[in-house]
Amino acid sequence: MSHTQMLQQADPKRWKALALLCTAGFLTIMDTSIMQVALPVIKEALGYSQVNLQWVMNAYIIFFGGLLLLGGKLSDLFGQRRIFVWGFFILTLSSLFAGVAWNDMVLNVARAFQGAGSALITPAAMATIMTFFAANPKEMNKALAFWGLSGAAGGLAGIFLGGIITEWLRWRWTFLIYVPIGILVLFLSSGLLPKGIRRNGRIDYAGAISVTAAIVLIVYGIVIAEHNGWQSPSTICHCRSGPCYS
Known part of the structure; x- marks a missing residue:
């Protein structure tokens, strides 16, 4: 197959879809750091002890890292877009509960669900990128570079945005900010992302x-x-x- 034929088979929406997927990667990594500046305020507001305060971050990291492998398997079996949408629905809903949390237990559980949602989003988004740009290795390398940069940018932006949000709004908006963004991503997903390839198999x-x-x-x-x-x-x-x- 010629290079021209390979390009003709490429999805014309792939770059818009990549922007959406990189936004997802940005958000999932940003969620690991955005509340760091707000931790002292969260401690006072919800009555955390100094020892238990670490679980605002650890609950997310444990479930995010622990469920990534399962998220990848589910995206293979049920299709990347479906798992991506499920992940963003979980992330958006749990961000709402985190933002309105009335005690430390509610916030910890919400953070765990945020991590679980992100663990579904990340492998599904990665697999979608591989599918979109499979026709052109050069575009694939560029797309993967953008994907990697989006995660790195999310980690840096989280601390910066967390400080601004805590200073000018309230600490709750470090979580609530994900709700309108998540709704927008869910709205755009059906039009920009393919259903993905479902592989035969069982869990x-x-x-x-x-x-x-x-x-x-x-x-x-x-x-x-x-x-x-x-x-x-x-x-x-x-x-x-x-x-x-x-």
């Missing part, structure tokens, strides 16, 4: 649960290491993905 539920639990425990062990220390028995046991016995 090994026992395997999915065990692998996901193992990854969650590893990520949990890593995030608690800062507080408990790398040589702590709880850290070592969780990083080994096995139960601890006293």
